[in-house]
Amino acid sequence: MPDITTDFHDKTVKYEELLNDFKQLLKKNNFKFTIQREVILETLYNSDEHLTPEALHNLIQSKYPDLKTGIATVYRTLSLLEESNIVTSLSFGAQGKKYELGAKEHHDHLICTECGQITEFVDSEIEKRQHAITEKLNFKMLDHSMQIYGICKECQEKK
Amino acid sequence: MPDITTDFHDKTVKYEELLNDFKQLLKKNNFKFTIQREVILETLYNSDEHLTPEALHNLIQSKYPDLKTGIATVYRTLSLLEESNIVTSLSFGAQGKKYELGAKEHHDHLICTECGQITEFVDSEIEKRQHAITEKLNFKMLDHSMQIYGICKECQEKK
């Protein structure tokens, strides 16, 4: 059985690059580059976790207490980033929507329905198989997402 | 390459069986078997889609207009069914929480971003691979969902 990769948090995109793309996007749409938008992007970039809007807001507040970023701005910026395909969102169960940067390597998610923990993995066999399927069905694949729901090792042991 | 199955709407569990399991579960916990609970289970059973609580409520209202089932009861029953592992809930993107019976076969989705058509498919290779992955990572799989986004054959030909 080929290896499954579960840790690959090297950024495939440098922050400078990401920031530049974001700035260009803003310019193209006549939007403005604000300190709040930068801080949100940067915080997402430096987090290895999937963040809820509230968690992101808390992180920003503790890191930049003087900025008083409003939760509404976090929501607005996340929507903007999601529409622009810079971040993607996942949501599940009672825990609400969680966001992560899309600039990382493509990966799938193992989601624990007990504790909400999300583990990422990449499996080249599944990727290959997806290509084979779409080819056979004459479907031109643009993107995909996969989530596996269940109970993680830790939560099983707790019981 | 093994076959890909794209139609598979047979139920793997008979309704009578499911209903009996549900009744037993209720009895075991000193809960009561009510017409509302039956209607909710039956409507879920007869739907091939993932339903939001609201959609389920609407379906029930139009099918049984005399029953006046409250939305609160739908929420309460869904929680009960989910705790009992009779239904599972998933949330895809922005659309909120959706429920489906856990008794059905797993399936994945090909979603055309041009025309919105959704094709369901099952691929035993991917299923096998998922089991292998979760086993290796000591994760107890309960459910999974996969979406492949792209352009379907018909829409490609139109261009």
Added chain:
DNA sequence: GTCGCTGCAAAGTCTTTGCAGAGAG
């Protein structure tokens, strides 16, 4: 008859929106 269940409405959450002042270009 008992005690859980239901519908209703009120109360919570989470997210979005309206607005007036602040700030980027």
Added chain:
DNA sequence: CTCTCTGCAAAGACTTTGCAGCGAC
């Protein structure tokens, strides 16, 4: 300067809860 963006608070959407009467057992 102009016109977007922001924080705030209010509004909206979705979900849960309290309660009094109803109904399964």
